[in-house]
Amino acid sequence: MADTRIKDAEPPALLKLQVNEPHAVAGHAVEGKAPAAIREFLNKRGSGAAGDGAFGALVLACALSILGIVVLILFVLIQQSKLSLHAFGLKFFITSAWDPVMGDFGALPFIYGTLVTSFLALCIAVPLALCVAIFIMEICPKPLRGPVAFLTELLAAIPSVVYGLWAVFVLVPIMRDHLGPFLVKFFGWTGLFSGTNFGEGLLTASIILSIMILPVISSITREVMGAVPVSQKEGVLALGATRWEMIRIAVLRNARVGIVGGVILGLGRALGETMAVTMVIGNHPDIAKSLFAPGYTLASVIANEFTEATGDLYLSALIEIGLALFLVTVVVNTIARLLVWFVTRNSAREAR
Template sequence: MTELAVSSVTDRIAVQGHARRQRLQDAAFHYATMFFAVAVLVILGGVILALVEGAMPALSAFGLSFVATEVWNPVTDKFGALAPIYGTLVTSAIAMAVGVPVSFGIALFITEICPAWLKRPLGVAIELLAGIPSIIYGIWGLFVFAPFMQSTVQPFLIATLGNVPGISGLFQGPPYGIGVLTAGFILGIMVLPFITSITRDVFETVPPMLKESAYGVGATTWEVVWKVVLPYTRVGVVGGVMLGLGRALGETMAVTFVIGNSHRIAHSLLAPGTTISAAIANEFTEAVGDIYTSSLVALGLILFVITFSVLAVAKIMLLRLQQKAGT
């Protein structure tokens, strides 16, 4: 009986020691993860403070006119961010108009129509596109795609859409090859693998039973996609599109190669322009004077605000979609 009592006490002590170690491990894990989360917020706050501090001289000198004027003259220290903001928004819109439909088509083909032997090669090819450095896209765009645009696409657009009332101004002017439209196309190609990969992954989460049931009652492939797949995966699809949009807004090197880097707003999409990231990359090393440098930092702050606003809107949209799905 004594040996049994000793054994019972020993087991109880061992269990208590194990429970104590588990509590310590849980506490350590809790505080470690909290530290990492707080560190992210601290870093983000530091970035915001650095941008605001660096942008204050320019914002104090120009006020709200900084975001409402087009002039950009380092000689006279007169700067306005309207042209880079316009270029950033327009090129990103073109990229979404090009990339989203193509990405959806590729993802639907891979998940719903593609033969089994072709799915893996296509998936690997899409993932390889995402791994290509942006400067490679820029070099290809400048030496291959821009000449093709100049000799083929832009003359066609000028001869056709350039004569359509209402939109003719968007497709008029000489075919430079480079320009806002070319940069938008390059961005569309760059965001395509990101949107495609996410869309394909969320499409594959649809339970086969749902699709088989729809096919069983006579639905076509398009009806299954439109009425079953997309409603089931809309939250993930919207998230993928917004991720691609964030990628397009902040792209630098590829756009710098093909947009023309002109600080002016042209009505035609064929004309050269600039974006916020391209302007910063081109001029930061040459900035002389506090106002010039501060104006470039202010451009970075504006880009941060635009990107943050896009992500915030995307988060709100996702929350509303989740609430609708819950109801």
């Protein structure tokens, strides 16, 4: 019975093909043997273990150097700010004295200036960055998409000091002569725009900061918006939603955690941005209510006074400010990275 079954199912061509001669292949005639030199050479070639070990150690060392750098930075910052840490303790961050002559230092005005400028910069940059991201991802005609994206990325390529230069000679006069008086006229009652308007100050610094952090926020926003599955967008459109409803329901809702991550990343940039801010903020350790008033940020006080700091305590106080800035940006960036990672990881998992 087994015999017949095999015979029945056996494809007749199967065995015939086996005895087929191969077709003649043009140029196939190969004369002689492979050069003996090759086999001899390859057999003498060793296991390569020494090379592999050395190379592995080298790349590991380079990768570990990144950990080393961070630990080293933390170590030297603590070491160099010891004097100030001992002298003032935590009081350093809640007092507003800044008196190099008397040797009395407190970082509160700089913390205030940093928080105000970063907050205002976010208020300006976030809506605009969302506009840019929505425009590029959902509205812009395809051929324009690349160039517009490129232009907004170009904003990130301009050095900070060039922003500062532009701000000093273009933005400051505009603030002094046009935007400032306009704000006083319409929003003067809030008290936020009182005092003499020199053109420099917290508000000007915030505006230049907002321009500088915008590309960071919009590029991350674009990335997380791009991670929203097309099927979800189509699903909402298929229900008869308008484009805006689709963006709101499918895109923004899905991407919101990642967008928050992008905003926090922008915050990290704003907190530490130095040169452009230093050039237009007025550099005065005041805690003023008016946004026209000159201020100081953590970064700009270091930039401005570090090389002129006389006395060990003064220098040590400035380095402690640097240490604080380091720790704050590490925390802020960690939160932002985790949020962005969380969103893109989920979408990657769905794609699989």
